[in-house]
Amino acid sequence: MMEQAPNLRHVKVMRYVTPLREGGSMPAIAEADDDFLYVLKFRGAGQGTNALIAELIGGELARKLGLKVPELVFAELDEAFGRTEADEEIQDLLKFSEGLNLALHYLSGAITFDPAVDAISSAEASAIVWLDALLMNMDRTAKNTNMLKWHKELWLIDHGASLYFHHNWASWKDQALSPFTLIKDHVLLKYAGEVREFDHKAKQLLNVEFLKSLVALIPDSWLGDAFFESKNAFRDAYFEFLVTRMNNSDKFIKTIEDARAKLV
Structure with a gap:
């Protein structure tokens, strides 16, 4: 199917x-x-x-x-x-x-998620930390969790600070291999004890077909007219960035594990 x-x-x-x-x-x-x-x-x-x-x-x-x-x-x-x-x-x-x-x-009535008050499993925390390391999302910290509690469930919002390599395309290939040391500030880091186990599941779900269909959603009007020769070339770069990071996920997983070891 x-x-x-x-x-x-x-x-x-x-x-x-x-x-x-x-x-x-x-x-x-x-x-x-x-x-x-x-x-x-x-x-x-x-x-x-x-x-x-x-x-x-x-x-x-x-x-x-x-x-x-x-x-x-x-x-x-x-x-x-x-x-x-x-x-x-x-x-x-x-x-x-x-x-x-x-x-x-709009999630009417939602409240900000607070890990000090709201329980979260190691499995769910690991999935979120893995995703944010993949995306190089620097904006899920104790200062601003960008997570909501709605109908007793955890919801993720605001990924706009992710993929910051696209503000300077000249270094995008190097950034794809970044260990992403800023993960040390992630609000869920100390709860994320199963990141390496989640890595295998994530790579099965985020297959090539899905990633290609995802970057294909990016509207032409959102893509620049410099650096790459076409809109599809921009989409190809996003695709290659994600594939490269997943293929080299051990780099950011090690960073997660080393940073977490200092907390627990």
């Missing part, structure tokens, strides 16, 4: 509800034409479309690994959307975000 490829719905943003003034990306709660609320990530924010690509790849990789992630959708923002917005900063953000953005289903 052919494996189902990841697929994202398209929605149109109808109403700007309220800003979420967290970090530098200024996401917002918005209502779409399907009557659902979403956390809208803007292409016109500080890190531009690179953050949306990281969010897309990180979120769908997490979902494939069996972790809970709010539904991701492509969100179209009309050119006239921000004209009535009174806040000039938000008005500029909306203006520069016309076109295709990314949004996550």
